[in-house]
Amino acid sequence: MNRYNCFDVIFNNHIAQIILNRPEKRNSMTTDFWNEFPEIISKINEDGDIRVIILSSTGPHFCSGLDLSLFQSDLLKINQEQQSKPILLTNYIEILQKALNILQDSRIPVIAAIQGACIGGGLDLVCASDIRLGTKDCHFSILETKLGLVADIGTFPRLVKLIPDGLVRELAFTGRNFNSEEAKLSGFLNDVYPNQKNMLKAAFELAKEISANSPTVVYGCKEAIKFSRDHTTEEGLNWIKMWNSSMFN
Structure with missing residues (x-):
């Protein structure tokens, strides 16, 4: 598989591990991310040998969401086109949505292994996964609310099917942090581990158990x-x- 700017991809015994590899930027979602991620998932889907995907990251935080400098730059370009602004903005959002839809629609089960902060677009990413494991220090946030935006890449259509409606509303209206204990109690996280090493070990054990089936x-x-x-x-x-x-x- 090709080399990527935002990811490392490792194959081993029917398991593909996709690793976000920009810890110095808290694994934020840049233009490269949005171009590379759907390509990686598509290629893995075409590989008949892969039976499970583990989605993980490097550094203390899983993902800080959409790169704000990218968003501001893209929004500035769109704002300059007054007549076509609504269409351009709609198309822009749709591109981001489709990049994560491909994960949910993958034929292969996806295990997300989450440490530290998982906010904004990072939350959208793990909501599109099948199984979510977290470290004790992991936390989530619909940060878009505090930035003056309505989350639009996939949070609400997916999160309302994963945790109670009232909790989704509280998290959306406040933009507050949602910690690992609360996430486990609500059913959002399948399990919580003391550190990333233990979590990844559990993720691979679970992946091996799944991959043993047809x-x-x-x-x-x-x-x-x-x-x-x-x-x-x-x-x-x-x-x-x-x-x-x-x-x-």
Whole structure:
């Protein structure tokens, strides 16, 4: 796989580890991030040998979200085009949304291993993952609220399906930090570990357990869960019935 500016990618025993590698910038999301991330996920999806993705990062913080200098620069360019400004801004947001949608839509289960701060776009990123593990010091925030923005890359459509509605509203209206204990109690985090080393060890153990199963069955489970979450019980049962029937055809 190609070398990247924002990521290291390691393959080992059916597991792909995608590592955010800009700790000096708190792994903020630059233009390179938005270009490289969907490319990496697409290539992994095409690799029939990979059965689990572990998403992790370097340094004390997982991800500080969208690089503000990038956002301000892009917004300045858009503001200069008064007549087409609404269309350009819509297209800009859509590009960012699609870059994270590809993670949620991946056929491969994604385990996010989170330490330190995970805010703004970083929260959007882990919301698109299937399983979230965190260190004791990890914390989350819908920081966009404090910046005068409505989070628009994926927080609300996903977070409301992961934690109670009232808690989403509180976090959105205040922009406050959401710590590891609260995240575990609400079901947002699957588990919490004392440090990153222990967390990554657990992430790889879980990935190995998942990868021991049929990748087709795991993919079917992922799709069935996603479909059932957004439909009635009857519709979910019908979907699963058709999936299994087609598998044995």
